[in-house]
Amino acid sequence: MDELVVGGVTRVWIGARPRPEEVLGDVAARRVAVMVQPGVPATIGRRFAAGISGIAVPIVIEVPDGEAAKTFAVADEVCRRLAAGGLERSDLIVGVGGGALTDLAGFVAGVFLRGIRVHYTPTTLVGAIDAAIGGKSGLNLDAKNLVGLFRHPARVVIDTEVIAGLPRPLLRQGVAEALKAGMIGDPGLVDLLEANGLDAPAGEVVSRAIRVKTTIVERDFRDEGERAHLNYGHTIGHAVEIAGGMSHGEAVAVGMVAAGRVSALLAGFTGEERQRAIIARLGLPTAASEVSADAVRGLLDRDKKRAQGALRMVVLDEVARPRVVVVDDATVTAALAAVGIGEG
Numbered sequence: 001m002d003e004l005v006v007g008g009v010t011r012v013w014i015g016a017r018p019r020p021e022e023v024l025g026d027v028a029a030r031r032v033a034v035m036v037q038p039g040v041p042a043t044i045g046r047r048f049a050a051g052i053s054g055i056a057v058p059i060v061i062e063v064p065d066g067e068a069a070k071t072f073a074v075a076d077e078v079c080r081r082l083a084a085g086g087l088e089r090s091d092l093i094v095g096v097g098g099g100a101l102t103d104l105a106g107f108v109a110g111v112f113l114r115g116i117r118v119h120y121t122p123t124t125l126v127g128a129i130d131a132a133i134g135g136k137s138g139l140n141l142d143a144k145n146l147v148g149l150f151r152h153p154a155r156v157v158i159d160t161e162v163i164a165g166l167p168r169p170l171l172r173q174g175v176a177e178a179l180k181a182g183m184i185g186d187p188g189l190v191d192l193l194e195a196n197g198l199d200a201p202a203g204e205v206v207s208r209a210i211r212v213k214t215t216i217v218e219r220d221f222r223d224e225g226e227r228a229h230l231n232y233g234h235t236i237g238h239a240v241e242i243a244g245g246m247s248h249g250e251a252v253a254v255g256m257v258a259a260g261r262v263s264a265l266l267a268g269f270t271g272e273e274r275q276r277a278i279i280a281r282l283g284l285p286t287a288a289s290e291v292s293a294d295a296v297r298g299l300l301d302r303d304k305k306r307a308q309g310a311l312r313m314v315v316l317d318e319v320a321r322p323r324v325v326v327v328d329d330a331t332v333t334a335a336l337a338a339v340g341i342g343e344g
């Protein structure tokens with residue numbers, strides 16, 4: 001069991017089978033709205049709802065699965081359900097699910113009655129180490145997360161048995177972010193993933209990855225500086241995700257390989273091959289040779305325009321020593337070649 005406090009606001013509880021008291025905290029809420037997504041296995045959803053019903057009146061609100069939940073239309077519907085259920089400012093929302101669910105729950109909790117308390121019980125590894133931590137919430141318009149809030153949840157409760165029991169493809173999505181956290185902030189986490197692959201102990205992976213993110217978020221909550229380090233692997237990764245239709249975790253894995261090459265070229269990073277081997281060991285892709293170089297370049301050019309003509313990427317001097325650099329076209333070409341893009 002592990003407990004930490006983020007931003008002086010969020011209490012994070014990490015352990016096996018949390019009791020209802022852990023999920024609810026010291027809240028004296030009369031009503032608790034439990035928001036859940038359909039993809040959460042029924043046993044997990046039921047366990048949370050049953051535990052809570054002994055203490056407060058639960059109002060269970062199921063929303064569409066995955067990204068389909070992150071819309072104004074769904075947020076509108078949920079707010080109406082909360083109003084109809086008589087939720088007051090002193091009451092509580094508990095979000096049970098992956099990152100899409102907690103992003104919606106955080107947004108709704110931030111605007112309903114101008115803000116009511118929210119707790120998250122993330123049920124995916126991405127949710128546990130990334131989406132639930134750091135106080136960003138988001139809805140999608142034409143672009144992902146175009147609308148959202150900076151507002152911390154009051155509690156995050158992570159059941160390590162749920163995380164350890166995830167289907168492997170879902171676990172891999174999160175492990176890509178865990179490795180990213182290790183590369184930018186925790187050599188011990190990198191060692192752990194290198195030695196154990198996907199069998200690395202869930203509790204330790206979760207605690208370590210969360211500590212990396214919270215350390216950065218506490219110094220730069222509003223994303224004006226150091227928080228950019230969390231984008232390691234995400235510049236080329238995002239472009240590959242969109243151009244190649246890959247999952248986010250797979251694209252970030254490829255993006256880290258590319259960023260590893262940029263780091264070697266511009267910062268003398270010597271861990272490039274080791275990082276590639278760890279990514280392979282985790283069953284994540286290290287190349288994306290089927291993706292069009294032109295499409296990726298087009299997307300990177302868009303980023304460049306948005307950033308006044310300079311493409312910026314996070315590089316590593318060594319593990320846990322990240323910094324942001326401006327990257328020239330020749331280096332981008334080399335980075336894409338490192339992941340098999342544009343070699344055709």
Ligand SMILES: NC(=O)c1ccc[n+]([C@@H]2O[C@H](COP(=O)([O-])OP(=O)(O)OC[C@H]3O[C@@H](n4cnc5c(N)ncnc54)[C@H](O)[C@@H]3O)[C@@H](O)[C@H]2O)c1
Pocket residue numbers: 037038039040041044065066067070097098099100101103123124125126127130131132133134135136137138144145162166167170173
């Ligand atoms: N706010 C942030 O800072 C932040 C950071 C990272 C990601 N995100 C957001 O998080 C989302 C991605 O997170 P995600 O991958 O958890 O997405 P998700 O919530 O869509 O979950 C992925 C799938 O797993 C299912 N699922 C949930 N728990 C499960 C379990 N225990 N066993 C089996 N299936 C389960 C879900 O129903 C869904 O179908 C994106 O919307 C992204 O924008 C936000």
Ligand SMILES: [Zn+2]
Pocket residue numbers: 177234248252
């Ligand atoms: Zn990511």
